[in-house]
Amino acid sequence: MVIEQYTITTTPKYNFPHPTIDTTLSQRFSEISINSLKQVRINNFLLNLQEDNFTENNPTQIQLKRTPLPLTPKHQETTIVAVDSSTIKIGETPTGIIIAIRGATVWKQNRNYRYTRLGPFIFHITEENKKSIYSSLERTYFTTQNSSQQIPTLLQMPNRLANLLERWLQIMLAKNTNNGIILFDGSLIGGTIDTPTHRLHEILSNARRNKNTVLAFSKATTLRINGYLITERLPEQSTPYLLETTGLHFKPPTVLLGDVYVAKLQRSNMAFRLDIDKEIEFSERIEAVEKLLGNDVFQQSYPETLRLAHILCTFTANEVLAMQHFASSKHGIQIINRPDMHRLLFGPFGKEGYA
Amino acid sequence: MKLYKKEGNIVQILSFPDENAEKGDYLVVEDNEAHKALIVQVIDVQFAAVSGMLEELLRTLSEGSDFIKGEDIDPLEIAPHITYIQDASLLVCKIRATLENDQLSPNNSWLPSRSQSIIIKLSVQSLMKLAKVDGDLPIILGGTKDSTLLTIDATAIDGTLNIITGKKGCGKSHLSKLLMISLVGYKATVVIFDLNGEYTSIGMTQDGKRNIYYDKIHTLNPAQNFKVSLDQLHLNVVMGILVHALHLPGTSAREFRRIWKDLKDKDKLTLVNLGEAIRNCNCNQHVRDALASRFHSISNSGFFTDNKTEANLLDESLAKCKNQGGAIVINLKNTSTVDRQIVVEYVLGKLVDSLQSWKLKAVFLFAEEAHLYLRETYWDDIVTRMRHYGIFTTFITNQPDTIQETIYRQADNIFLFNFTNEHDLDVVSRAARIDAETVKSIARDLPPQHCLTLGKVVRDFPMVTRVRSIDVKTMGETRLFFS
Numbered sequence: 101m102v103i104e105q106y107t108i109t110t111t112p113k114y115n116f117p118h119p120t121i122d123t124t125l126s127q128r129f130s131e132i133s134i135n136s137l138k139q140v141r142i143n144n145f146l147l148n149l150q151e152d153n154f155t156e157n158n159p160t161q162i163q164l165k166r167t168p169l170p171l172t173p174k175h176q177e178t179t180i181v182a183v184d185s186s187t188i189k190i191g192e193t194p195t196g197i198i199i200a201i202r203g204a205t206v207w208k209q210n211r212n213y214r215y216t217r218l219g220p221f222i223f224h225i226t227e228e229n230k231k232s233i234y235s236s237l238e239r240t241y242f243t244t245q246n247s248s249q250q251i252p253t254l255l256q257m258p259n260r261l262a263n264l265l266e267r268w269l270q271i272m273l274a275k276n277t278n279n280g281i282i283l284f285d286g287s288l289i290g291g292t293i294d295t296p297t298h299r300l301h302e303i304l305s306n307a308r309r310n311k312n313t314v315l316a317f318s319k320a321t322t323l324r325i326n327g328y329l330i331t332e333r334l335p336e337q338s339t340p341y342l343l344e345t346t347g348l349h350f351k352p353p354t355v356l357l358g359d360v361y362v363a364k365l366q367r368s369n370m371a372f373r374l375d376i377d378k379e380i381e382f383s384e385r386i387e388a389v390e391k392l393l394g395n396d397v398f399q400q401s402y403p404e405t406l407r408l409a410h411i412l413c414t415f416t417a418n419e420v421l422a423m424q425h426f427a428s429s430k431h432g433i434q435i436i437n438r439p440d441m442h443r444l445l446f447g448p449f450g451k452e453g454y455a
Numbered sequence: 456m457k458l459y460k461k462e463g464n465i466v467q468i469l470s471f472p473d474e475n476a477e478k479g480d481y482l483v484v485e486d487n488e489a490h491k492a493l494i495v496q497v498i499d500v501q502f503a504a505v506s507g508m509l510e511e512l513l514r515t516l517s518e519g520s521d522f523i524k525g526e527d528i529d530p531l532e533i534a535p536h537i538t539y540i541q542d543a544s545l546l547v548c549k550i551r552a553t554l555e556n557d558q559l560s561p562n563n564s565w566l567p568s569r570s571q572s573i574i575i576k577l578s579v580q581s582l583m584k585l586a587k588v589d590g591d592l593p594i595i596l597g598g599t600k601d602s603t604l605l606t607i608d609a610t611a612i613d614g615t616l617n618i619i620t621g622k623k624g625c626g627k628s629h630l631s632k633l634l635m636i637s638l639v640g641y642k643a644t645v646v647i648f649d650l651n652g653e654y655t656s657i658g659m660t661q662d663g664k665r666n667i668y669y670d671k672i673h674t675l676n677p678a679q680n681f682k683v684s685l686d687q688l689h690l691n692v693v694m695g696i697l698v699h700a701l702h703l704p705g706t707s708a709r710e711f712r713r714i715w716k717d718l719k720d721k722d723k724l725t726l727v728n729l730g731e732a733i734r735n736c737n738c739n740q741h742v743r744d745a746l747a748s749r750f751h752s753i754s755n756s757g758f759f760t761d762n763k764t765e766a767n768l769l770d771e772s773l774a775k776c777k778n779q780g781g782a783i784v785i786n787l788k789n790t791s792t793v794d795r796q797i798v799v800e801y802v803l804g805k806l807v808d809s810l811q812s813w814k815l816k817a818v819f820l821f822a823e824e825a826h827l828y829l830r831e832t833y834w835d836d837i838v839t840r841m842r843h844y845g846i847f848t849t850f851i852t853n854q855p856d857t858i859q860e861t862i863y864r865q866a867d868n869i870f871l872f873n874f875t876n877e878h879d880l881d882v883v884s885r886a887a888r889i890d891a892e893t894v895k896s897i898a899r900d901l902p903p904q905h906c907l908t909l910g911k912v913v914r915d916f917p918m919v920t921r922v923r924s925i926d927v928k929t930m931g932e933t934r935l936f937f938s
Contacts, residue, residue: 216527222533399909419511422536422537449827
């Protein structure tokens with residue numbers, strides 16, 4: 101189909117045994133979602149639209165210490181929590197796009213995994229309403245506003261709204277979890293267009309206050325040393341281990357709120373960039389990773405809790421159909437397929453996404 | 456419902472959970488612009504190939520175990536829509552006819568509009584009306600899924616070859632009894648070869664009282680109240696018994712014919728005289744021995760008698776049935792294989808004689824597990840020659856492969872009960888009036904007492920019905936040790 105899906109770089113969420121969910125979140129999301137759908141005046145929406153990807157600032161001179169920090173799994177009972185969010189475009193209207201957002205948190209405690217999924221929330225975003233939607237949600241969930249930040253473009257809105265949801269889930273986790281390890285999907289870079297420094301700072305502060313350690317895993321990194329990705333060409337050393345990086349600085353306003361490591365946690369070929377909160381003591385950082393190793397299951401060096409969070413929030417094709425059915429049956433929006441111009445012009449050579 | 460695909464005479468229709476279409480249902484694919492509609496029947500229901508289903512199932516798989524549990528906060532209530540899409544089904548349908556100007560035709564060469572066609576369910580009642588499944592002599596077979604009574608016309612069984620088949624205990628005998636008493640009710644003459652003695656009490660109600668058919672049921676028990684004297688027999692009938700039931704060789708048959716004619720001419724045709732004549736026959740020793748052994752078989756069967764008061768003529772029973780209708784039940788329950796064949800040869804020979812001489816107009820013959828008493832050559836005889844005399848046969852069997860393929864190919868009506876065995880379904884699907892897919896797909900899922908009716912009686916619109924109950928004493932139940 102014509103649907104493109106983005107996973108947002110970030111993670112966390114809230115509390116265990118019985119997490120108390122802030123119900124205003126879903127209420128506000130629902131209200132804005134339904135209001136936006138009611139604004140579809142022309143009863144057609146089209147599928148297929150190409151998306152843009154935004155890039156991060158290139159960092160300055162990065163060095164990788166070649167001496168690994170060996171790790172020993174610690175089996176001391178520790179709660180592991182993870183958060184992820186996902187967005188998908190489910191169609192277009194003549195005035196905008198229809199998108200869906202969903203967030204998921206997963207926590208592992210006493211050898212059991214549990215999850216909470218929030219959403220999907222469906223929005224009709226137009227040039228006219230994008231500002232009000234974004235600002236309204238931001239106002240509702242974050243005490244600090246990012247007033248200086250420019251309003252996202254229409255095509256940036258899916259990622260930005262998903263990011264907003266994910267950051268909110270992260271802050272809830274940071275506030276409600278105690279003595280745990282919070283796994284984020286992505287990095288700990290602040291000052292970007294969608295993550296103001298003060299917001300990420302607030303999340304990390306709350307986590308520290310409750311004696312949590314935030315570990316942010318990046319599935320893919322663009323950081324290179326001598327032309328090679330930092331997760332490649334690793335020393336032959338028995339796993340698990342971490343490699344420290346130094347000298348990593350971004351041009352303002354981008355700020356790194358964590359220290360960057362390369363984590364090779366299993367014998368597999370896979371290694372990941374791991375950001376750990378800068379404000380945490382070195383020994384605590386190592387201990388946190390060791391507790392993670394002792395308390396979670398790993399597949400391809402990637403923690404299962406975070407993998408589940410990703411799986412649970414990702415939209416499947418039949419969910420997209422269901423949401424299109426919802427838009428159509430509840431709001432009378434007829435779905436029309438827009439012809440794929442690549443296919444139309446280039447036939448079998450016109451693969452979507454290739455220029 | 457939406458039309459998805461058409462290949463040959465198969466159409467695939469996308470159906471959603473609230474549309475409740477099942478196997479056997481009829482649908483109308485109506486193209487208003489073409490002013491035509493396709494009448495299709497659902498022969499299979501499959502899951503629609505919704506993309507992403509595998510991922511969805513894999514993701515929810517862990518939720519069902521102890522591995523991962525959780526909570527979904529779904530404020531917009533999208534979950535029911537997801538279920539709706541996941542449970543969408545694909546109806547594989549067979550095109551049965553085209554409806555144009557209220558007339559049905561077998562034409563399926565046109566293609567209805569995929570986007571504009573309207574698909575609705577067609578009730579059995581409406582279908583029967585369209586297909587003109589009606590008449591002056593209705594036989595109510597039972598109720599359909601939509602609570603309509605499936606009524607066939609007795610004239611659609613007239614002059615036809617019918618098969619009732621299905622696995623053991625699913626209601627074949629019940630249906631044959633229903634058909635039989637319905638025909639008797641319309642004053643038809645019915646003859647039943649009752650292998651297990653289960654039709655003998657058909658004149659009684661379930662609580663043991665006489666029912667309205669009591670006086671019309673004539674049970675003949677061979678060697679008991681059903682005996683014949685030799686002088687009542689036509690030579691052809693006797694020769695049929697000797698050659699086909701007792702396998703008398705040609706030379707010996709010629710000698711027997713001579714002896715029989717000699718005794719007949721002298722008006723001395725009795726068992727005693729026949730035995731004496733064979734003993735004193737001036738012929739080859741082997742021939743004499745062959746004739747003697749056959750004579751012993753005949754005489755030991757107890758079916759033949761020299762006492763004319765004991766002899767119950769089949770002709771008499773047939774005569775009783777002639778005006779007001781009736782059923783002659785030939786009870787073969789306690790009869791040996793050879794005796795059974797003798798009796799059947801006799802009855803069939805007499806029937807042909809009576810029909811040839813127009814003593815009888817026509818007779819409906821019900822034959823249960825006919826392979827146990829019908830000789831090979833009779834199969835073709837029954838479906839070709841005897842049909843022209845007016846013997847209209849209904850075969851009842853739970854072993855469909857015991858009926859010859861030629862019978863299936865010429866069967867006009869098939870009443871099919873549940874079969875799960877692929878081989879059995881293969882055999883039945885050779886019937887000329889039905890397609891193999893329908894037989895295989897629908898018959899496999901039929902519940903007990905449900906019958907797929909195929910052929911002329913339903914104007915070639917296969918219909919599933921739950922056979923109605925009848926108030927007759929059932930004798931066909933299996934005897935159990937533990938009950």
